[in-house]
Amino acid sequence: MTGPATSTPHVSESNPVRDLPLHHLAGFTHRWVDADGVRLHAVEGGRPSGPAVVLLAGFPQTWWAWRKVMPGLTRRFHVIAIDLPGQGHSERPERGYDTHAVAAHVHAAVKALGVSTYWLVAHDIGAWVAFSLALKYQSQLRGLALLDAGIPGITLPDAIPTDPELAWKTWHFAFHLVPDLPETLLAGREREYVGWFLKVKTLSSDTFDDAEIEHYAASLAAGGGLRASLAYYRDAAESAQKNHEALELQRLTVPILGISSSHGSIPDMAASIRPWADHATGIVVPDAGHFIPDEQPDAVAAALTDFITEDD
Template identity: 75%
Template sequence: MNPLPTLPLPDLTGFTHRWVDGIHAVEGGQPTGPAVVLLAGFPQTWWAWRKAMPALAGRFRVLAIDLPGQGHSDRPHDSYDTHTVASRVHAAVTALDVPKYWLAAHDIGAWVAFSLALQHEERLHGVALLDAGIPGITLPGSIPTDHRAWKTWHFAFHQVPDLPETLLAGREREYVDWFLKAKSLSPFDNAETDHYAASLAAEGGLRASLAYYRDAEESARKNRDSVARRPLTVPVLGISSSHGSIPDMAASLSPWANNVTGVVIPDAGHFIPDEQPDAVVAALTTFIAG
């Protein structure tokens, strides 16, 4: 059941909306093909993958997931550390009768994907992580104060109790618009900005989005504990972009995983699936074929 029936629900031709235990999934493609699960980050929803999904659907079974607090998934009041969220996402994928799958994830979605791989590596063929520092692994312990500060200042801001809600409530569209403009090379149109802002402004959306950052320390602790026992052995693809936040995802992840390859997408900022969907599809297809 849709937990947010008053929030507009966009459709994508060839895809069906599903809900499993409060998690929203958008499913399409080849029912018997290899399964590819897609996760998005802040301040977006599954809709971030809409340009890549039709092309992936030609060869794969595609499931784009709204994380808890995103889009049309539920917005619980606690438990946003990435290991807890990863357990919910994996349970939803399992309930949709996907025994083993490829995972591709961007930004905070990549936080969740890394933790999911640590917990359920035996259920993954491989994981692709797009332009994200991972808590406790590759995310710096302090916010830079040089020319890079504008890319990460919001990490500290989001962790401050109460103040972000006070300043952002009723101004969600302006906030989303800043991220989409400042961190991309290709412009987002007004309808796209409106969609993401509406999700953030819907009941519980702002609180839930901030909770990922407020629980980042717990995510980091659990990640460190897990990799101390053993590194990832599942194949990992690090996808960077020419104008993104992490210049070389593969290099940053290599100390923590045994099988890492990388690709840099040209002419893209942080929002790689929106800005260069064909290049992302090509990278994922090559990764899966390899």
């Protein structure tokens, strides 16, 4: 299933975002891989001979969003957390942020690390990419877990609600679509913006400390990170169209686990995915808001372990 990561010429230690401090997690190694022309950052550890589990984070985070979940997976699994293009220590290309294009880069990165088949776990925008990846590379996926994500054209409502009790969860979709204005308003204020999301969208506002907020804000501020983060939203209509074009030809047949939370954005991820999938089951993690891996990491690790080992 896997091979030594250092045995392939596609893997190096060349970091394209050197002005962003690099976080280290005990038992894990930083890699950079050539993923079809975009250099992506991966953090790899765990059991090399175990089933491969690939983790993708969303806005406004980086791979570091999985730092509390990853240690709980290492005994059984080969764990790989990947920064998406434009995220963290991955390259920030000028264009190409529709989720099918990004999915091709992520899949290429996994292959460059010597992994042929894998389980894919993703949150927020990471889940947008994961859904499209499953449509393109279904035969090489063993299963898919999607955490609290409004996937364009799939689980995202067609209209953004105007009720204040609901609008705070999705208002930013429209804001991020506006050309240039978000960059004008947010440049230099990345910490305030990131802090709003991390504090308001968690059940407990002290889930993230100042250092974590600074880390994610610095990622947005570094070398085109803000532009790249907004590009996912600006390409969302294209992503939705490509998803539906693919779904006209096929359904998702891989096992899917929808992970929702008691106070998240999508009340029932499994029900939202089920129209497009043959095998979708779901759980609701209690005492959590949108950022489930940070708020309830043990519950997430346990749910993923059950999902993967039950299939095996």
